[in-house]
Amino acid sequence: MESPGKQVTNRDVTERLAFMSRLLEVAGSDRYRIGAYERAARQVERLPLPVAGLDEEELTRVPGIGVKIAGQIREIAATGSFRELNDLQTAVPGSLVELLDVAGVGPRTLRVLWKRLGVRTVEDLAQAVEGHRIRALPGFGVKKEEMIKRGIRQLRRKSDRMTRQQAEAVLASARALLPRGGYAVAGSYRRGSSTVGRIEIVAIGDRSTFLHRPGTAADGVAGESAEETVLFVNDAELNIRFTDPERCGTALLCATGSRGFLDRLGAVAQKQGYRLDRNGLADSATGKLQTFESEEEVFAFLGMATIPPELRENRGEVELALQHALPDLVDLHEIRGDLHAHTTSSDGRQSLEDVAEAGDARGYEYIAVTDHSSRMSPDALAKQRVEIERVNRRHVCQLLAGSEVEIKSDGKLGYSNKVLADLDLVIASVHTGFSQDQDTLTRRVLTAMENDHVDIIGHPTGRLLGRRPPYAIDLVRVVAHAAETGTALEINASPHRLDLEDIYIWHAKKKGVKLAAGTDAHRIGEFSNMRYGVMLARRGWCTASDIINTLSLSGLLEWRS
Incomplete structure (x- = not known):
C-alpha cells in the first residue's frame, strides 16, 4: 500500500491491476475477469495523462475500463490498493505469485500444486520435486517434474547476476x-x-x-x-x-x-x-x-x-x-529500422500510430509490425495491413506489414503460405513445446527455414535471462542451415532476452549468415533497447554489412526478395 501523501502514478495503478490479474489466474477465475484486468492495466500504462486525477465517469470513457474497475482505480488513487485485491491476497498467498517465475509453472499448474500438494513457496516446490511427488499428479509426469526442477535451479541463480x-x-x-x-x-x-x-x-x-x-x-x-x-x-x-x-x-x-x-x-x-x-x-x-x-x-x-x-x-x-586489421564494428547510428514490434492487435500495448510516431522520433526509415500469428486471424491480419497503409501516408517512418508466426510443435507454421506471401516480412519463432528433445526442436526450426516466406528466425534459443534457460536446440545446425537457405537469425535486443549470445553471432557471421536486430518492442519506450542489440552485434564482431536493418528500405525489400 502506498504511504500517505505519496502521489499514485500510472505505473502504480498498472502494477496493482496486473497483480490482480495474476492472482485471479492462480485462483482459477474465468478468463473474462482475468482479461478485463489485463486490458485495463494496458490501457492505464498507455495513457498520457495521470489516471489518479480522473473521476469515475472520465475513467469509463477510456476503452477497456468499465464502471467496476474505474471505481477500483479511484480506490488505488486514494489508498494505494483496492478492497477486492486485498481480499484476494488474503485467500491466495502472495508467495504463490512468485512461483509463476519458475519455468514450467503456469497459473493452472500452480493452482494444482497449491491445492493438491500444499505448495506455497519455492522451498515447498523444491521439496515436492525432490520427493518425486509432482510426477505422481495426473497429467504431470517425469518430464514436467524435471522441467520444474530446472526452473527452480534457474530462479535460484537469478540473484547471482543482473x-x-x-x-x-x-x-x-x-x-x-x-x-x-x-x-x-x-x-x-x-x-x-x-x-x-x-x-x-x-x-x-x-x-x-x-x-x-x-x-x-x-x-x-x-x-x-x-x-x-x-x-x-x-x-x-x-x-x-x-x-x-x-x-x-x-x-x-x-x-x-x-x-x-x-x-x-x-x-x-x-x-x-x-x-x-x-x-x-x-x-x-x-x-x-x-x-x-x-x-x-x-x-x-x-x-x-x-x-x-x-x-x-x-x-x-x-x-x-x-596488424591494425580490426573489423569496423556496427554502430547504433547505422541502424535504419527495427524489425520486431508488437501492437495491441496481439500482446503489445501500442497502436500502429504509436509505432510510426516512435519510428519518426528515432529517425528510422521503417519498423516491421510483427504481431503474433497465435493471436491474429488471417482476416485480422489483412485488416491490419490496410490500416498500415493508412498510417504510412502520415509518417516518414514506414511500417512494414509483417508477422511473428508460430513454429508449432509439429513443425508447421501458424499461417498458410498464401497468407505469408502477402506480408512484407516474416519472423518465425518457437513459443511452445520447449520440453521437446534437442533433435525434435532443432528440426522444427530447420523446417521453418526451408519455407521461402520465412525471412528471420526470432529469438533462436528462447531464453529469458534469470527466468528461463535456453531450450535444447543445436545452434550449430541452425546456423549451417541458415547459411544454406539465406535465412537471417535475430539478435533480440530485449534486455530480458539478449538472444543470440555473442559467440553464436560470431559463428553465424563467419558462416555468412545475416543477422536482424529487433527490439521485440511491446511498448513505445522499448524501441530504445536497440542499443542492446547493437551491443551484442559488436560483441559478435559484426560490421554494418552483417546486419540487415542497416539497409535502406528499398535495400531491405530487395534482400527479402
Missing part, C-alpha cells in the same frame, strides 16, 4: 554516491556482457576523501585496500578502484578485462620488455614505470590499434590489433 537494465538501475541509484572527481564503469558491463555480476568502477581521486563524504558510511561502504572500496547499492556490489589521472589508462584497461584478454595483452607487453598491471607498464629489467592517461595511449605504446571493449574476450582480437 540484467543490463538492472545494472543500469543500480548505477543510476549510485550516481549521487560515486566519487565526484570523475569515474568510468568497467568490467563485464563495459564489455557489453548480457548479464553483469559485480560492477567495476574506476574513479579518479583519493579513497580517503571519498570515505569522509557526508552520508557515505550509511550507504554500505566497506574498505578493501588503500586503493579500493566496495559499495553496496540495492543489494548489488560495486567495486571502486581509485587512481591518479596519469594512471587512468592502464587502470581502466585492467578493470575492464577480460582475464583472457589481459593475459594475452600481457604476453605482448612481455615480448617488448614490459610487465603490465593497472599502474602502468613497468620495464622488466629496470622496473621503470610508463604511465598512461588513456587506454588509447597504452595500445599505441604497444604498437596496436585500440581494441573496442566489446571485443576483449581473447578471440583473436589482439593479433588483429597488432
Whole structure:
C-alpha cells in the first residue's frame, strides 16, 4: 500500500491491476475477469495523462475500463490498493505469485500444486520435486517434474547476476554516491556482457576523501585496500578502484578485462620488455614505470590499434590489433529500422500510430509490425495491413506489414503460405513445446527455414535471462542451415532476452549468415533497447554489412526478395 501523501502514478495503478490479474489466474477465475484486468492495466500504462486525477465517469470513457474497475482505480488513487485485491491476497498467498517465475509453472499448474500438494513457496516446490511427488499428479509426469526442477535451479541463480537494465538501475541509484572527481564503469558491463555480476568502477581521486563524504558510511561502504572500496547499492556490489589521472589508462584497461584478454595483452607487453598491471607498464629489467592517461595511449605504446571493449574476450582480437586489421564494428547510428514490434492487435500495448510516431522520433526509415500469428486471424491480419497503409501516408517512418508466426510443435507454421506471401516480412519463432528433445526442436526450426516466406528466425534459443534457460536446440545446425537457405537469425535486443549470445553471432557471421536486430518492442519506450542489440552485434564482431536493418528500405525489400 502506498504511504500517505505519496502521489499514485500510472505505473502504480498498472502494477496493482496486473497483480490482480495474476492472482485471479492462480485462483482459477474465468478468463473474462482475468482479461478485463489485463486490458485495463494496458490501457492505464498507455495513457498520457495521470489516471489518479480522473473521476469515475472520465475513467469509463477510456476503452477497456468499465464502471467496476474505474471505481477500483479511484480506490488505488486514494489508498494505494483496492478492497477486492486485498481480499484476494488474503485467500491466495502472495508467495504463490512468485512461483509463476519458475519455468514450467503456469497459473493452472500452480493452482494444482497449491491445492493438491500444499505448495506455497519455492522451498515447498523444491521439496515436492525432490520427493518425486509432482510426477505422481495426473497429467504431470517425469518430464514436467524435471522441467520444474530446472526452473527452480534457474530462479535460484537469478540473484547471482543482473540484467543490463538492472545494472543500469543500480548505477543510476549510485550516481549521487560515486566519487565526484570523475569515474568510468568497467568490467563485464563495459564489455557489453548480457548479464553483469559485480560492477567495476574506476574513479579518479583519493579513497580517503571519498570515505569522509557526508552520508557515505550509511550507504554500505566497506574498505578493501588503500586503493579500493566496495559499495553496496540495492543489494548489488560495486567495486571502486581509485587512481591518479596519469594512471587512468592502464587502470581502466585492467578493470575492464577480460582475464583472457589481459593475459594475452600481457604476453605482448612481455615480448617488448614490459610487465603490465593497472599502474602502468613497468620495464622488466629496470622496473621503470610508463604511465598512461588513456587506454588509447597504452595500445599505441604497444604498437596496436585500440581494441573496442566489446571485443576483449581473447578471440583473436589482439593479433588483429597488432596488424591494425580490426573489423569496423556496427554502430547504433547505422541502424535504419527495427524489425520486431508488437501492437495491441496481439500482446503489445501500442497502436500502429504509436509505432510510426516512435519510428519518426528515432529517425528510422521503417519498423516491421510483427504481431503474433497465435493471436491474429488471417482476416485480422489483412485488416491490419490496410490500416498500415493508412498510417504510412502520415509518417516518414514506414511500417512494414509483417508477422511473428508460430513454429508449432509439429513443425508447421501458424499461417498458410498464401497468407505469408502477402506480408512484407516474416519472423518465425518457437513459443511452445520447449520440453521437446534437442533433435525434435532443432528440426522444427530447420523446417521453418526451408519455407521461402520465412525471412528471420526470432529469438533462436528462447531464453529469458534469470527466468528461463535456453531450450535444447543445436545452434550449430541452425546456423549451417541458415547459411544454406539465406535465412537471417535475430539478435533480440530485449534486455530480458539478449538472444543470440555473442559467440553464436560470431559463428553465424563467419558462416555468412545475416543477422536482424529487433527490439521485440511491446511498448513505445522499448524501441530504445536497440542499443542492446547493437551491443551484442559488436560483441559478435559484426560490421554494418552483417546486419540487415542497416539497409535502406528499398535495400531491405530487395534482400527479402
